[in-house]
Amino acid sequence: MTERYGYTGKILRVDLSSGNITQIPTMAYADRFLGGRGIAAKIYWDEVPADVSACDPENLLIFTTGPLAGFSGLSGSRWQLCGKAPAMTPEEFANCNLGGRWGGQLKFAGYDAVVIQGKSDRPVYVFIDDDVVEIRDASALWGKSTVETREILKEELGRTVAVVACGPAGENLVTYAIVLADNDASGSSGFGAVMGSKKLKAIAVRGRGKVTAANPDKLRELKQYIRQLMWKGPDWAELMAKPETHIEVVAGQRVKKDLCLGCAGFDGRIVVESRDGKTRGKSLCGSSLFYIDRALKYYGEQNEVTFYVNRLCDEYGVDALAIESMMKWLSRCRHTGILTDENTGIPLSKVGSWEYMEALVTKMSLRDGFGDALAQGIERAADMVGQGAKELIADYVSKAGHLLTYCPRTFxxxxxxxxxxxxxxxxxxxxxxxxxxxxxxxxxxxxxxxxxxxxxxxxxxxxxxxxxxxxxxxxxxxxxxxxxxxxxxxxxxxxxxxxxxxxxxxxxxxx
Structure with missing residues (x-):
């Protein structure tokens, strides 16, 4: 492959143990593996030994874009994290997929991917500003939420930077810790814990370059064709902008569409603003709904608890969908008498309330008391509890601790x-x-x-x-x-x- 259309041609490598920052050519991989998950898988399987655990320094954390990142109108600026994932039982190579603008900024800075290896001896963040790449001290950020970390770095470095960060759950190696980026894009599989194990609090990136198409005229025709296909029918953007379209939105909250970089416009991502106007956060798909039934049953009416619970998970950096299956297991253990409010320090009898979720998320994120067991995932927690607790795990839980969706038994x-x-x-x-x-x-x-x-x-x-x-x-x-x-x-x-x-x-x- 001689031309680099769609690629920058460079993969950045950051060794947190030595502090060395190097580059390798994308074209060594792109001929056979396109980009994204393909290139990341090739790098991982070539370099990570089988006996390395997810939180060992030898595990690689690979942030990667695809060849369409940075182009408008293609919905192709998503990005991935890949590596050995602590959320899996047993640990194995996995990935997560994120939207927003971080991936596009990495591409504009001149890199197709970033490979993080090693472990720092102190909290750090990586700052990428076009050709300038630095490992900076993050001691003042350690212990802060994902959202607060993002905002502090934007204030310090400028609002144009895009930031991906782990929260307290990642710092404490909670196996299902997420990462959170601009546009509240979140990624599961436990890669927040991998960041925490490397003492990597965040990566902030800003790029001023552009991507080049081999045939700009043909690309323009393709984008127009896509729009004609997708917008034939109801006005999707108008539909998504209406609060009544979203069952999780309550009266008095405001809603705004929130498109990812390069979006073709066919997305359900919205930003919800609380009634008092002080809190904003994304709402999308299953994570926005995971507590709604329990809260409705507890309070007898829909209120803002579901919204604030989702924000709590984002800020601590925990996977809401892993918590969903955890809650089901905890309820079964309570009903059989194995677990109680007293021996867990969590108000299990008040499931559906704000108090229940605040205690649950805080304890697991900080590994406080019984939260230390929960932080290790549902199967390991059940092993630690004993007394038949493992038999109470729902039989439709995936290897990552998620409830199985889209009916694998039926279809x-x-x-x-x-x-x-x-x-x-x-x-x-x-x-x-x-x-x-x-x-x-x-x-x-x-x-x-x-x-x-x-x-x-x-x-x-x-x-x-x-x-x-x-x-x-x-x-x-x-x-x-x-x-x-x-x-x-x-x-x-x-x-x-x-x-x-x-x-x-x-x-x-x-x-």
Whole structure:
């Protein structure tokens, strides 16, 4: 590969043990592995020994973009973290996928990826400002929340920098600690703990460069075609901007669309502002809903507790979806008498309340008391509790501690995808799952539904190998569908395209 269209041509390496900062050529990998998860996997499997644990200095933490990052209108500026992940049981190579603007800024600074290795002897953050790359002291940031860290660095370095940081949960090596970046983009698999183990509080990046297309005219035509496809039908942007569209938004809260860098406009990401105007945070997909039923049952009406609980998780840097399965297990242990308010220090009898979640998140993030067991993940915590507690873990929990979504028992394709991936492969599940639920809306007669059985079968034939993929009376065609989805999604994760946009299987008018 002689040309570098779509790439900067450089991968940055930062050794926190020695302080050395070097570069390696992207083109040594891009010929075979495209970018994103592909390049990260190649680097990881070449360099990380099998017996290294996730929080050992020898584990690599790989921040990577794809060749479409930095271009507008493609929904291709997402980025990934890859490495051995502490959230997995057992630990293994995994990834997480984030949006926002951090990945684009890294590309504009002149780098396709950043590889972090080693461990600092003190808290540090990495500052990337185009060609200037520095390892700086972060002692004053240690112990602060993800959001506070981000805001302090923006005040110090300028509002144009993009920041990714771990919170107290990552510093204390909570196995399901997340990282949080600009636009409240968050990444799971426990990579917040890997950052914490390396004493890496944050990476702040600012770039002033640009990316170059091989054929700008063709790229412009492609972007226009994508817009025509996706915007055929209801006005998605107008729909998403309405508070009543989002069941987690309560009366008096304000809502604003929050597009990632390079978004084609087909996304459900919003920013919610609290009633008093003092707190703002993103709301998107499952994490925005994980406490809503419990809070509604406890208070008898919908209020802002769900919003503040999500913000609490973001600030401490813990995975809300891992906490969801943890809460289910804790409730079962309480009902059987194994765990109580007294022996945990958590008001288990008040599940659904703010007090319950504040105690739970704080104790697990700081490893305080019983929180030290919870910080090690649901399976290890159950082993420590004993008394049959492990048998009370829901039998539909993934290796990362998430409840299994998109019905792997009901839909054989999803069962196969779960079996073949190290973590919940939500992008793969979305490809069929989002289409499937649109069809179920139509089949149940929901007003405004458009994806008919005929369209569903056409999608199955075009994208999943045959119409048999849409026939739930037989197992035939399901293995082929799983293979097609997995192959396409690997390519998507190497290009790092947005899950809510790609693949474009149909228009909103049902075509």
């Amino acid at each position: 054989p394709v999803h069962g196969l995808l779960y079996a073949m991936e190290p973590r919940q492969a939500i992008n793969q599940l979305h490809e069929m799952g989002l289409v499937l639920f649109q069809w179920l809306n139509w089949a149940s007669g929901l007003e405004g539904s458009y994806l008919s059985s005929n369209v569903f079968r056409k999608i199955a034939a075009r994208f999943w190998g045959s119409e048999l993929a849409a026939d739930f009376s037989t197992y035939d065609g399901k293995a082929l569908a799983a293979a097609r989805i997995q192959d396409r999604e690997y390519a998507k994760e190497s290009l790092i395209l947005c899950d809510f946009t790609w693949p474009v299987t149909h228009t909103l008018s049902g075509d």
